[in-house]
Amino acid sequence: MSILLTPARTARLFAAVAAQQQAFPSKQHPVPLPSCPACRRRPQQIVIEAYGTRVDFDQCGHVFALTREALLAGLAAQRAV
């Protein structure tokens, strides 16, 4: 089940993912992965694909994908706020 988020929500989700990935190397104060925007469960995995990034929420079955186009749209939406 793939879910389409608004650009702003997509940007927030993946900004949280990016923060987690950047913080990961320290491992002393790991940033928790963002919860599912749809149901707030914890994510199963984050997959970096050629077309972008995919976040799988295994417990609820939600899948969120961020393409480069969606990322750019999300960033533009954030700037517009």
Ligand SMILES: [Zn+2]
């Ligand atoms: Zn979910």
